[in-house]
Amino acid sequence: MNDTLGNWKRTQLCGTVTAEQMGQDVCVMGWVQRRRDHGGLIFIDLRDREGVLQLALDPDRDLESHKKAAQVRNEFVVAVKGKVSPRPEGTVNPKMKTGEVEIEVSEIKILNRSETPPFMLDEFGDVAENIRLKHRYLDLRRTSVQNNMMLRHRVTRTVRNYLDEHGFIDIETPVLTKSTPEGARDYLVPSRVNNGQFYALPQSPQLFKQLLMVAGFDRYAQIVKCFRDEDLRADRQPEFTQIDCEMSFVDRDDIMTIMEGMIARVFSEGIGVEIPASLPRITYAEALDRYGVDNPDLRFELELVELTEIVKDCGFKVFAEIANKGGMVKAINVKGASTFSRKELDDLTAFAGIYGAKGMAWVKINADGWQSPIAKFFVPEELKAIEQALAAEEGDLLLFVADSAKITNESLGRLRQHLGQKLGLAKKDDYSFVWVTDFPLFEWDEEEQRHYAVHHPFTAPLDEDVELLATEPGKARAKAYDLVLNGSEVGGGSIRIHDQAVQQKMFGLLGIDEEEAREKFGFLLDALSFGAPPHGGIAFGLDRLVMILAGTDSIRDVIAFPKTQKATCLLSEAPGEVSEEQLQELGIRLRKSVK
């Protein structure tokens, strides 16, 4: 039988006991992290969310409690009364926050027993993630995991405080809503009351927050769950959380400025890191030109250099042909990397191949000139021009990709980020932000022969590009902006279209005809016709942001109950089958192929 709590009242959390309390009587409760039984003396490390505290049980002080302590095992739930005491000379443990003190226990209660846990809950061994997730309630007891969740709490608290201070109203938007074309696959929820019809879970509260602006709330914010039925990645979960904001009567600068303030507070209060009040900005075009990607990691240089003009007439056919046929030749100079082995170069080539590059040329700058399979194809003037463009010096390694602009940028850009990691240029406690602006409004889909919205269909074009909508929509730029932190997109938003006519035109360009637009977005179009204010907003990926703050590479580390890569929950075993009755009520019959 377990002991009852009785009239015992906990005086404080284990990790908060300090040397200043020496001599005080306290009552603490928690989980047994470890018991060290010396036959005579027994030590118990008692753990709660604030830390670990050593209990000392001496048979000479109280035989009864000593006997009881001998029964205690790992993860038993225990309450003790005792005196905060100094540890004897030479037995202070500097590794523990409470290492100067211990509790001389006078009375102990076993409040609950525990099976032997399937894995140790200390911080010493690595445990496979699927086992941790299956017993997540135990994994969540571990100090490091608790720290991540408490960091997440501090971040959301700071965000709520900041947004409240700046006049944002927290309003909840529907979770059962309507499926929309474009964008990610929707999670669908069948309607019982309306047989054969489905709700969709929101990919984001986009339309509703715009309606709230039409409604005159001026500033809206919500920390909200969003759902996207797409394949998972280390930084992607099917349900994730956004810090979702929208503001009226503002332009891009207003939004970016106010959000810079929020991010600064989050870093300061979350992890005690001060970041600049104003963050750098580059355009999408510049990001692509210099870094090859629209989410550049600016912790290091290693910029891409375009060589298309220089190699146009060179003897290396691969380069020359691509340069003359509208392709792009670019290179990066990896300083001091001429020592890379053949295997390392092969690995880098394979890496570039992942992103579609059919090859990667390399040049080692040695004391006696170029060491490279392609050196023989270039005349001295070309060698010199290339060296100059890349500021190449002895000991450098030059890496080239020649392909379509898209593939050259993507593969070399990813290669740049890969090398930043490999060479230790990207340091974990270094935080480099950049706003990327002026994204193209549309992206052309070659297969379907139609435009897609790069951001979403409600994004406003730059004022000076509005005319392009009629002539060359592919060249129109958007009033959109992404916040990129260490190569990771942590937030993005735009100024929205607040004019019904422009919005209708936009749908037209996206191949959404009048009828479909009415059916899917009629309520938005209607709303825009009733005096919609100029407005815009932004959404931050809370999980990704906390991930970076926590210094982890997996989004699952900052979500209490995450899903696996196949979108299942190992703990609850969701998703699961449902009864025939449930299906019948919903008017759903499963296809035979679905087993």
Added chain:
RNA sequence: GGGGGUGUAGCUCAGUUGGUUAGAGCGCUAGCCUGUCACGCUAGAAGUCGCGAGUUCGAGUCUCGUCACUCCCGCCA
């Protein structure tokens, strides 16, 4: 949909060229131990080698299939 990695005791892993009864550390159980703190010492229990076929006299090991977890490409307005 595609490519890579992993799967052996509760946990973390080793297991040679296919060959005797599949091992180690931690954990667990029991005993001893009064200043440990990832305590120590002694003894013990613990295995569907992910699952299913196949090759073979013989498979943890080789082949094929399959499942789970994971990283990546596609996908993610």
